[in-house]
Amino acid sequence: MSDTRAPSAPSSWLRAPKRAEPASTRTVMQAVYQRLLHEILTLELKPGEALSENMLADRLNVSRTPVREALVLLATKQLVDIYPQRKTIVAPIRISNLKKSQFIRESLEINLIKKALESGHQLALHEELERQIAFQETCIRNGDIASFYASDEAFHRSIVDHAGLPELWMDIADAKLHMDRARQFTLKHVDSMAEIIEQHRAIALAIKSGESAIAETAVKEHLRKIFQHLSQTATQFPEYFEFDA
Secondary structure, eight states: OOOOSOOOOOTTSOOOOSSOOSOOHHHHHHHHHHHHHHHHHTTSSOTTOBOOHHHHHHHHTSOHHHHHHHHHHHHHTTSEEEETTTEEEEOOEEHHHHHHHHHHHHHHHHHHHHHHHHTTOHHHHHHHHHHHHHHHHHHHHHTOHHHHHHHHHHHHHHHHHHTTOTTHHHHHHHHTHHHHHHGGGTTTSHHHHHHHHHHHHHHHHHHHHTOHHHHHHHHHHHHHHHHHTHHHHHHHOGGGEEOOO
16 A cells, blocks of 8 residues: 655754854844745645744744744745735645746756757766766665755756856756655655656766757656656645646
């Protein structure tokens, strides 16, 4: 019988300090924001879960002001829903946001690969991608999901760096927030991780050969795979998703 429990984040992932050190209000707010963002993306804070300013402030050992400001910032990214004078909750995984997230990321990565190939650095890029793939295979053998995730990020960031536009990684990271949250439902499965490696290898080989069109096809297949798992996931956890009207 399949396990329909909601996935939980690996305990080895980034943890916030127990006590906030003296710092400027903005620094404290950013620390609170990063902590809550991490918990939302890893489903430690689940879609629909209520968020109390007082409880969060107590848990993070900060005042309510940075908590309130962090929640407002999360709301601008549609990860939190704020109902004034009523409640604040973790936003459901909205399929419309997921589609936009995937579209932006795909568009950027395809053009970054073209840029990397134009730079003539495809062999160096291929070597780096293969190193990440080898490490990902080790992660599967060791059951190390957290390190696999980090290597997956490094794989895609290498493309950005070799395109000569490292600053664009922040744009991609921001664009893919909704994808990151949705993929928590599949990333923990060995079969899913093995499939990701094969897709990464197809991208790496296309880059090595300098075949821009083949690389584009491989990237599309890789980044669109998330939609194939969506129907089953939403059936198992309907309370976490919001489909287009």
